[in-house]
Amino acid sequence: TNYDDCWLRYERVDDDELRTSYRQRLSHAYVSEGAPELGAVRAELGRGFEGLLGREPHLWQHPPRSIERFLVIGHPEEMRPISETIDPDEIWTLAEDGYVIRTVEWEEHECTVVTAPSDRGLVYGTFHLLRLLALGEPIDDLDIVEEPANNSRILNHWDNPFRRSVERGYAGQSIFDWERLPDLRERYVDYARLLASLGINGIVPNNVNTGIPSRPTANDAVAERAGWQLLESENLEKVEALASVFRRYGIRTYLSVNYAAPIRLGGLETADPLDPEVQQWWQDKADEVYDVIPDFGGFLVKADSEGQPGPYDYDRSHAEGANVLAEALEPHGGRVWWRAFVYSEHDDRAVQAYETFEPIDGEFHENVTVQIKNGPIDFQQREPISTLFGAMPETDLGCELQLTGEYTGQGVHATYHVPMWKEILEFDTYADGEGTPVKDVLADREGQGIAGVGIVGEDPNWTGNYLLQSNLYGFGRLCWDPDLTAEEITDEWVRQTFGHDETVVETVSDMLLESWDACIDYHTGGLGLMHMMYNGEAALENHYDPAPEEWPEYVGATGDGIGVDRTSSGSGYAAQYRAPLTDLYDDPETCPEELLLFFHHLPWEYELPDGTTVVQRLYDNCFDGVEAVRELRARWNGLEGRVDDRRYRHVAERFDEHVVQAERWRDALCAYFYDHSTVADENGRVPR
Ligand code: BDP
Numbered sequence: 001t002n003y004d005d006c007w008l009r010y011e012r013v014d015d016d017e018l019r020t021s022y023r024q025r026l027s028h029a030y031v032s033e034g035a036p037e038l039g040a041v042r043a044e045l046g047r048g049f050e051g052l053l054g055r056e057p058h059l060w061q062h063p064p065r066s067i068e069r070f071l072v073i074g075h076p077e078e079m080r081p082i083s084e085t086i087d088p089d090e091i092w093t094l095a096e097d098g099y100v101i102r103t104v105e106w107e108e109h110e111c112t113v114v115t116a117p118s119d120r121g122l123v124y125g126t127f128h129l130l131r132l133l134a135l136g137e138p139i140d141d142l143d144i145v146e147e148p149a150n151n152s153r154i155l156n157h158w159d160n161p162f163r164r165s166v167e168r169g170y171a172g173q174s175i176f177d178w179e180r181l182p183d184l185r186e187r188y189v190d191y192a193r194l195l196a197s198l199g200i201n202g203i204v205p206n207n208v209n210t211g212i213p214s215r216p217t218a219n220d221a222v223a224e225r226a227g228w229q230l231l232e233s234e235n236l237e238k239v240e241a242l243a244s245v246f247r248r249y250g251i252r253t254y255l256s257v258n259y260a261a262p263i264r265l266g267g268l269e270t271a272d273p274l275d276p277e278v279q280q281w282w283q284d285k286a287d288e289v290y291d292v293i294p295d296f297g298g299f300l301v302k303a304d305s306e307g308q309p310g311p312y313d314y315d316r317s318h319a320e321g322a323n324v325l326a327e328a329l330e331p332h333g334g335r336v337w338w339r340a341f342v343y344s345e346h347d348d349r350a351v352q353a354y355e356t357f358e359p360i361d362g363e364f365h366e367n368v369t370v371q372i373k374n375g376p377i378d379f380q381q382r383e384p385i386s387t388l389f390g391a392m393p394e395t396d397l398g399c400e401l402q403l404t405g406e407y408t409g410q411g412v413h414a415t416y417h418v419p420m421w422k423e424i425l426e427f428d429t430y431a432d433g434e435g436t437p438v439k440d441v442l443a444d445r446e447g448q449g450i451a452g453v454g455i456v457g458e459d460p461n462w463t464g465n466y467l468l469q470s471n472l473y474g475f476g477r478l479c480w481d482p483d484l485t486a487e488e489i490t491d492e493w494v495r496q497t498f499g500h501d502e503t504v505v506e507t508v509s510d511m512l513l514e515s516w517d518a519c520i521d522y523h524t525g526g527l528g529l530m531h532m533m534y535n536g537e538a539a540l541e542n543h544y545d546p547a548p549e550e551w552p553e554y555v556g557a558t559g560d561g562i563g564v565d566r567t568s569s570g571s572g573y574a575a576q577y578r579a580p581l582t583d584l585y586d587d588p589e590t591c592p593e594e595l596l597l598f599f600h601h602l603p604w605e606y607e608l609p610d611g612t613t614v615v616q617r618l619y620d621n622c623f624d625g626v627e628a629v630r631e632l633r634a635r636w637n638g639l640e641g642r643v644d645d646r647r648y649r650h651v652a653e654r655f656d657e658h659v660v661q662a663e664r665w666r667d668a669l670c671a672y673f674y675d676h677s678t679v680a681d682e683n684g685r686v687p688r
Contacts (some may be wrong), residue, residue: 010051032074037119098147099125120250152449153479154202170411171457182241196249198476319363348571362394387576390429396447411464430578521625525618528598546668563597
């Protein structure tokens with residue numbers, strides 16, 4: 001193909017001993033048949049072994065008696081080498097998506113067994129085995145038992161059907177070609193493979209902005225966001241075609257739907273969720289969708305947010321709003337993912353999601369998941385963790401993360417999000433006393449999980465900047481196992497992507513792991529400020545260039561100080577946390593420095609614990625951030641000759657631009673801090 005294989009490159013294993021051992025154990029494969037997922041398993045084995053081992057496996061429909069060692073993939077009870085060596089109860093009691101990979105002795109044979117309670121589990125187990133080979137791990141004595149921590153692991157595409165633009169996409173057009181569907185593209189299969197290799201089990205292929213704003217808008221991007229049309233009867237066949245590809249890889253398809261669909265599609269007068277005709281319309285629509293797509297996942301909804309219609313149009317609560325869809329999906333096993341990203345005119349946007357949702361905890365149907373962005377503002381470089389994760393014990397919750405780098409340098413800056421996501425998932429909410437991190441809140445219940453705003457587009461490398469493939473990889477791995485460390489995930493990605501040259505592995509890993517800190521420093525000054533980007537008048541706002549003066553309410557710069565008072569006595573955001581956190585953030589002496597100005601408005605010359613003033617720290621961090629990016633570039637440049645030329649040059653060019661942009665941010669921010677504070681930089685770097 002003319003696009004990249006990402007981490008599924010399957011390059012030849014060049015260690016002779018390992019390759020020999022892999023070949024001896026795996027060249028003959030007895031693989032169960034039947035389900036479409038097993039077709040995917042066989043295809044992947046063929047592709048993987050051809051690359052890694054230089055030959056496709058011999059596939060058997062019965063145990064190959066004459067072969068000493070072989071691979072067995074199938075369900076327990078179905079195949080003797082499995083049923084006679086592994087207690088089926090062990091498998092049937094695993095989570096549905098779990099699997100076991102084990103070396104067993106069966107009769108005269110040594111078998112490598114991959115088994116699982118579901119077809120999807122067999123897909124995951126197969127990809128895991130291939131990953132072991134790509135990572136050069138020994139496989140002589142395997143005993144791996146895996147279960148995903150999170151039940152739902154979903155990608156949200158902000159892709160606009162029909163025009164194929166991608167909202168906040170920086171890697172070209174949408175890969176989904178709705179005009180041509182139900183005709184399929186090879187690229188769908190390859191995307192499904194990438195996702196399945198990580199254990200992603202759901203996709204929403206269309207933007208949460210589905211068009212039809214309840215208020216008229218001058219924004220012509222809205223006309224492009226015609227996602228509501230996918231629910232039209234004649235388009236469901238297209239959705240099913242796409243779903244049929246993803247289904248083979250264990251991935252369920254969902255749709256973003258527009259809350260006013262009963263009006264727009266059904267010709268009703270209202271979309272009031274308490275109106276019986278509206279309820280009937282959703283039920284009929286759900287029946288129709290499931291007739292065409294029997295394993296349809298459900299609906300994702302952005303309601304009453306940024307011009308999208310919602311229950312507030314009818315004075316109904318968000319629970320009433322979500323429940324009507326939930327009732328329609330319920331008989332079919334579908335689920336509503338209802339976004340908590342709701343805000344309107346308010347002095348402090350940070351407090352709004354909690355004010356909207358916390359009071360209605362417990363009022364949602366069982367098949368509704370409230371999908372909460374990681375922070376209270378909007379995917380900023382670093383935010384405190386949303387108060388809602390600790391505030392809705394009676395509701396199924398999902399965490400929404402952003403893979404695409406809307407605020408972290410888009411397709412240019414090499415900003416790796418995994419360290420940020422670790423910080424989010426490890427954050428202690430105190431929801432159930434000390435030791436209730438976000439990852440446990442999410443893993444606690446079946447109707448929960450993690451959703452990520454996608455990053456791929458038509459670009460040959462999928463993600464704009466090649467290095468940003470790591471964000472898709474890391475997202476999937478963390479959804480599966482949030483206990484993995486950032487270092488482990490990064491090492492896996494680099495080895496599968498660039499091979500095992502230790503200099504490359506170490507250099508690229510360190511670069512990625514340090515990139516987020518640098519990004520925070522030059523984009524924000526590192527003390528919790530945010531939202532200092534340029535918006536612009538264009539159809540879709542820019543959100544890339546610096547413009548600290550554009551959103552004064554988020555920055556709180558005045559002649560006497562900077563930051564926003566969000567303490568209990570300020571906007572009240574800090575008071576939405578559980579008690580120990582409220583106290584922590586309320587007091588500038590205990591508030592973590594990296595969030596200080598998010599919670600407090602402080603004098604420019606307020607002294608930090610080491611004696612440096614706030615304004616001086618802002619200057620210093622901005623300069624340090626640029627230095628760090630220069631350092632990243634230098635380290636990448638040191639890899640010339642160790643990474644193939646095409647990838648080397650592509651990334652090197654991005655780094656040249658990354659440095660330029662980091663300098664622009666530093667200069668714009670420092671000038672702004674100086675203008676308001678009139679305090680000179682001690683080191684004379686900021687023009688006066
Ligand atoms: C903001 C994006 C906007 C999205 C919105 C959302 O700028 O394009 O539509 O989030 O999450 O960050 O709905």
